[in-house]
Amino acid sequence: MSATNDIHKVVIAGAGFAGLSAAIALARLGKEVTVLERSDRLAYGASITIVNRGPDALRDLGILDEASERGFAGWNRSLYDDFFDEQGGRRPTPPMPIRTDDGLPSYIVIYRPVLAEILSAKAADHGATIRLGVEVTGMADHGDGVTVTLSTGETLDADLLIAADGWRSAIRDQIFPGRVTSTYSGNMSMRWVKRNPPEGPEGFYVNDRSGVVVVHNMGAEMVYIATGIDMENRRIEQEEAVRIFREILSEFPAPYIQALRETVTDDDEIVVRPYVYHNMPAPWHAGRILVVGDAAHTMSAHIASGGVMALEDGIVLGEELEQHEDLDEALLAFAKRRARRTFVAVDACRQMLDLQVNYQAHPRDLGRVREGAFRELLNEY
Template sequence: MARVHKVLIVGGGIGGLSLASGLRNRGIEVDLVEVKQEWTVYGVGIILQCNAIRAMAQLGLVDRILDAGYAYEGMGHYTAEGEFQRMLPGERAAGPEYPPNLGISRIALHQVLSSTAAEKGTAIRLGVTVEKLAQDPEGVSVMFTDGTQGRYDLVVGADGLYSKVRSMVFGKELKPRFTGQAVFRHNFPRPPELDHLAVYYGHHHNSGLCPLSKDLMYMFVTSSEPGNPRVPEDQLAELMRDRLKEFGGLIGQLREQITDPKQVVYKPMEVIFVPESWYRGRVVLIGDAAHAMTPHISQGAGMAVEDAVVLSELLAEDAPVGALLSRFMQRRYERCKFIVESAIQIGEWEMQGASHADRSGVVKKMLEVIAQPI
């Protein structure tokens, strides 16, 4: 019989909501608090590779996820001019009946995760987060920002890059680092021929197109942004077009359609990797709170959902919490470290203009690693 009966999840993003469903599947009581008053979702679309699809299947979420997105087979590499170079096939890690990859809008993904967590019985409160934590050998006493209190067997910090839980428990010295790059994103209608992830490699920037649904896709372009400048919102369309000026082919055609700055999503790339155990007593970090990465290999969501699978599986066991969290680290630390470092390496090559770098080799190795069981 499990010794963990009640868990608090701080943060209602991909990792937190996935974990809520995983714990409820095992009969564990779950409270989830999210600091936002309304569940607004930042971003355009997201890529779920084979490991994320497998993890969603393990959580019982995969059918709803697949219905809400666009399944595709592999990743095509192209020159900046649009010339096809090679296709990297995906792995069917979830089983032959499931696709190797899925593009999905962030709004659609959030709707699936949040509605499912609520249906499974997660007690969700918006506009609330943790004010104080007090641990003892038997549990964690929590004071919330609305003045209410709670008592839990475990607290999970799934509150993202600027995690308040991480700051409270691990210290304020652990802060995200700006890598020197940013990413611009914009949605477009999807032409029928764009049925895979297409990545275009330029000398100064890299761009790509990812299908999200029958009718929708998104474009991204990564760029060096020294000093992490504050970008005026009314200039986002102009700046995105500028970062795409070396591209021809379909990217070049679409570039001229980027005119409304409100349709452009801009995000500086920031990373953090907690270089030690991600738990202190009965408080543990998952997802971006522990290992935020750049989007170069599309694994931020995948690693967060894998965290949820492993942690929900372990917490259902009859063992001391400390022993379970130690096993969580054994299964997650090196895998996540490899993924974070691989993504950072590709970004550094891009900023150096290292066109000779073996980016395809890094991606192939990543695909081999994520196909392995967690």
């Protein structure tokens, strides 16, 4: 017997990458899975980068080939091989560790809504139900099950409720009040997607004050452009976001950055998010309610691993439920296994943000932290 015998119905709050990964993992174990997403669409935003063991996660979820075809896959090289100075000259940089040549890509860069579509389709193929525009508004754990109240007024009975509802998780704060406090780094991220872009050298454009503009090919004639600004944590409307974005790009006279800047229009959507971080120690569950993904661990894009950590969560959850007879033991083993690994990722981002925001550190100093994290995260999850 395994703990999966104690679970028949699963409700997952949140259709992000952790929620959809868990949906696939549990639905293919024969569980009745319902995913509730409060938004009316699966995902919006810019890019998601799959590095280190991320390709393994896509393989284990059964979507590697499609993700590789619909995104951009890099083989036998690091995402961090190409660095340029603010003028566009190549900047020598120590090589990042990469996976051995094992037949899987080293990394994949893909449009976030595309990956969400692939994941949701795979979950549905395994029998999961995904409902948009519905959120969890209440829950009651009875010991042998959970009654979940929805924004529609319905109630659902579940053997396990999984909170994959983001870094500001309401479910986490209800079952673990005061246990997690997200720290704002002082840096606001700004991300933009350009279709049919001008051609030019893609990679990391950095100056000696930790300023950076990132340009990555996502396939399907799209590039992802990201930067950030040190500022107070507040809401930024699109008109201001476009103005700030243009100003940052103007500080990098590299010809390709300026060619991209000229294509920014007043109507372009700039995705603005504060870089915050937290990592929740085990346990990640209370009774039959479990926290995963950004609700348990959130980080910046400095090591391109937030999405990978979320995907790994779902896979490891399925493995631990199969390996343990007792549900409580399975969920505790899951959190212990994950919290150690996610700490590496979150702490690397914390260190790099501190160096960047508070010390305007040289890119090589940030690179040393990234290299150490990658060596750890290349280990199997």
